[in-house]
Amino acid sequence: MSDDGPGAAFEHLWTPYRMAYIRGEGKPTGPHDCPFCVIPTMDDEEGLIVARGTTVFAVLNLYPYNAGHLMLVPYRHVPDYTDLTSEEVAELGAFTQTAMRTVRTVSGAHGFNIGMNQGSVAGAGIADHLHQHAVPRWGGDTNFMPVIGLTRVLPQVLKETRDLLAAAWSGHAVRVPSSIHPTTASPSAHPTTASPSAHPTTPAGT
Numbered sequence: 001m002s003d004d005g006p007g008a009a010f011e012h013l014w015t016p017y018r019m020a021y022i023r024g025e026g027k028p029t030g031p032h033d034c035p036f037c038v039i040p041t042m043d044d045e046e047g048l049i050v051a052r053g054t055t056v057f058a059v060l061n062l063y064p065y066n067a068g069h070l071m072l073v074p075y076r077h078v079p080d081y082t083d084l085t086s087e088e089v090a091e092l093g094a095f096t097q098t099a100m101r102t103v104r105t106v107s108g109a110h111g112f113n114i115g116m117n118q119g120s121v122a123g124a125g126i127a128d129h130l131h132q133h134a135v136p137r138w139g140g141d142t143n144f145m146p147v148i149g150l151t152r153v154l155p156q157v158l159k160e161t162r163d164l165l166a167a168a169w170s171g172h173a174v175r176v177p178s179s180i181h182p183t184t185a186s187p188s189a190h191p192t193t194a195s196p197s198a199h200p201t202t203p204a205g206t
Ligand SMILES: [Zn+2]
Pocket: 034, 035, 036, 037, 038, 076, 077, 078, 128, 129
């Protein structure tokens, strides 16, 4: 068996997602046409939200590449990793760790593909709102799920998966150090936190 590597994995990952979009599923209506902005307004069960943080939430992918495929998403509608504040970067990292620990505990995953596609040219299905994928892998899972079969069984599977992960999440939660939060950071004690001169690039915001 050859290792396809993460590149091939992510390519396959997005195929069912794109097909679903071609069929018009999951497209929100309204002035702000972004699923990752709409999902947090839903209740957890409806939106398949596993956990909500201060700046980041964890949600099951509606069109998963593999069982337990989570996405870690900042609430803010920003496209690029460099747009994130240090607080968002820290919580995105903490949520990624918690996602791995939770999925490992619940499902016994052997490995993960972790990462984000930056820009539609890189394969991002929703390029305007960045999201980190955490895709559990098992030995022998290299046969990709048939899309048709997947959509048929998915609603109940996703609901049950969400319930399992949400119940296990808090027991594995990785805390963001309080020092990373700007509200508690003192400039002298935390020189890495946002001094304008140290960060010549435009700060994320708006
Ligand atoms: Zn958005």
